Amino acid sequence: MLSFITTTNTIFLSILLQAFPFMLLGIVISSILHVFISDNFIVKVFPSRHGLGFLTALFGGLVFPVCECAAVPVLSGLVKKGVAMPIAVTFMLAAPILNPISIMATLYAFPEYPMAAIYRVIFGIVTAASIGILLLFYPKNEYLKEDIEHDCSCSCGDSCCASQNSGQNSFIENLKEMFLHSGTEFFNVGPYLILGALFTSLIRAGVPSNFFIKFNESHSLSGILIMMLFAFVFSACSTSDAFIARSFYGSFSLFSIMGFLVYGPMMDIKNIFMLLSIFKKRFVIELMIIITVMNIIFISAMGFIFL
Numbered sequence: 001m002l003s004f005i006t007t008t009n010t011i012f013l014s015i016l017l018q019a020f021p022f023m024l025l026g027i028v029i030s031s032i033l034h035v036f037i038s039d040n041f042i043v044k045v046f047p048s049r050h051g052l053g054f055l056t057a058l059f060g061g062l063v064f065p066v067c068e069c070a071a072v073p074v075l076s077g078l079v080k081k082g083v084a085m086p087i088a089v090t091f092m093l094a095a096p097i098l099n100p101i102s103i104m105a106t107l108y109a110f111p112e113y114p115m116a117a118i119y120r121v122i123f124g125i126v127t128a129a130s131i132g133i134l135l136l137f138y139p140k141n142e143y144l145k146e147d148i149e150h151d152c153s154c155s156c157g158d159s160c161c162a163s164q165n166s167g168q169n170s171f172i173e174n175l176k177e178m179f180l181h182s183g184t185e186f187f188n189v190g191p192y193l194i195l196g197a198l199f200t201s202l203i204r205a206g207v208p209s210n211f212f213i214k215f216n217e218s219h220s221l222s223g224i225l226i227m228m229l230f231a232f233v234f235s236a237c238s239t240s241d242a243f244i245a246r247s248f249y250g251s252f253s254l255f256s257i258m259g260f261l262v263y264g265p266m267m268d269i270k271n272i273f274m275l276l277s278i279f280k281k282r283f284v285i286e287l288m289i290i291i292t293v294m295n296i297i298f299i300s301a302m303g304f305i306f307l
């Protein structure tokens with residue numbers, strides 16, 4: 001029993017100590033974008049044509065580094081400002097993975113295998129693009145809730161109000177708002193990282209190592225599904241989830257861990273609740289199914305090609 005507690009505590013603290021700096025950096029950058037860069041400016045970056053729009057959505061995360069916690073509010077702002085829903089959803093799916101903080105965190109979490117970060121980016125881009133293209137066939141104007149207006153009024157949420165007022169506030173007021181927003185985001189996201197790290201440490205310490213042998217096969221579909229389930233339940237921020245995934249490396253193949261690193265930033269528990277506040281329940285359920293199925297298909301196919 002003492003050995004179990006010691007092992008759990010060691011794994012738990014190691015994950016938190018490695019992950020917290022990246023999570024905090026991601027939160028601060030996200031808050032800077034929220035306060036100092038208006039939704040109007042972000043919308044203007046997205047071309048109206050689908051081809052260029054998809055390219056901007058896929059690689060926008062490199063310029064606007066947001067994690068999945070901030071990607072949903074940005075998605076809401078884009079849709080309300082008239083950006084096509086498939087393009088906005090593509091940005092929501094790709095941006096957390098192409099976030100430079102997420103890429104750096106993945107490199108740091110897998111120092112002996114830097115290709116993990118490259119595979120994560122490649123798998124994420126292909127999966128997000130495929131989902132976005134598929135959504136081109138989704139019926140228009142059947143996804144937003146009826147009480148949500150397409151114009152950006154202060155009744156539509158804090159992000160719109162902040163965008164409208166950011167030009168009127170002084171730099172000190174904006175700076176103050178940035179720190180307040182960072183604190184709010186930390187307390188919203190932090191518990192998921194702590195719970196994810198705790199569950200991971202309990203699993204690693206409590207489950208016999210020979211139990212994971214069958215999931216360490218080079219192309220184990222069951223391993224992918226389990227890693228995707230863990231990613232959904234743990235709901236860790238994309239700027240820190242690589243450290244949770246790293247703790248499973250060895251028990252699960254890198255092929256399976258891609259399920260955690262790619263699916264997690266696209267769909268988890270907290271994202272569902274945020275999406276339900278914006279979109280109709282039917283659309284959210286269908287979007288969750290599409291994201292899940294497409295991840296299974298493309299991670300399996302691309303894993304077979306690359307890994």
